Structures are given as structure tokens and as C-alpha cells.
Amino acid sequence: MFKDTQAFSGYSVDDLEAAERFYGEVLGIDVEVGEMGILTLLLAGGDRPTLLYPKADHQPASFTVLNFPVADVAATVTALRERGVAFERYEGTDVETDDDFVFRGGGPLIAWFTDPAGNVLSVIED
Numbered sequence: 001m002f003k004d005t006q007a008f009s010g011y012s013v014d015d016l017e018a019a020e021r022f023y024g025e026v027l028g029i030d031v032e033v034g035e036m037g038i039l040t041l042l043l044a045g046g047d048r049p050t051l052l053y054p055k056a057d058h059q060p061a062s063f064t065v066l067n068f069p070v071a072d073v074a075a076t077v078t079a080l081r082e083r084g085v086a087f088e089r090y091e092g093t094d095v096e097t098d099d100d101f102v103f104r105g106g107g108p109l110i111a112w113f114t115d116p117a118g119n120v121l122s123v124i125e126d
Contacts, residue, residue, distance in 0.1 A: 010051030011065045013039075013117035014058040022116050023052075026083050027068075060118030069126035073109040074100050076123045080113065088112040088120070 013019040020039055024031040030042040039052040050066060070076040077087055077100060087101035090112075097103045101111045108125035115121060 008049050008051065009065075010053060011061060011119055012055035012058045013052050013115065013119070014055065015116060016052070016054045018116040019052050026080075026085060058117055060114070061120055064112065064120045064122050066119075066121045067110075067124045068122065070123045071126050073102050073111055073123050073125050077101050077111045080123070085113050088114065 016033070016037055016039055020031055020033060023029045023039070023041055030046070032040045032042060034040055037054050041050040041052065043050060081087065087097070089097050089101065095103050095105065097111065103110050110122050110124045112120055112122045
């Protein structure tokens, strides 16, 4: 039924203007504000849209909602930190990160950060 559909994802934020600045200016993603105050992240040249919508009673996702594959996780973390992005440390858990904020405990290298609404995002080894 859905094998060939052009599915897309979406999640809520509490401040659409802050999200537009963060995703557009800090992360460098092409963004579009559409009808009804919906922000569209135009990923992969617009082929993979992700919708962000305002929600008054927004609760941040407690899981990773968006992963950005990159060639060099540590270098990307450094570059994003220079742009003011704060990375998460999950000390005392099975996903504890190192001094570079990178999880190297098995599987692909990954580092987590949040958007202004508290939703969890990651950069992950491509």
C-alpha cells in the first residue's frame, strides 16, 4: 500500500521563529514558512521535506527525531560548536559520549544535540 509513497516526517516546536533561525541560519538548511505557520526543512535539495509545526503545549521528543549523516562526526561537532550548538552528554548511561561529545561505544559514531524546542537531533557517521 505505501511501498512507493513519498512519505515525510514532522514534529512539533514551541517557537517557530526560533526554529527557523536555528535550522536555517545555524544548521544552514533551506527552510520555507508555509501556510498555517508550518516550517518545512528542505533537506536533500527539497527531496526529503521535514515539517515543523507550532504546538502550544509542545513537549520535546525524548528520542532522536532527525539524523544528519556526515563524513566526519568529530569535525562536524567542532564546527557546530563554533556556531553555538551545545552537544549532549549522556554520562552514566550506555550511550556515554567522550570529551569530543561523540559516542564511540559501538555502531556508527554519533553525537546528539537539541534544537531550541529541545527536540533531539544527531550527526551520525555516513
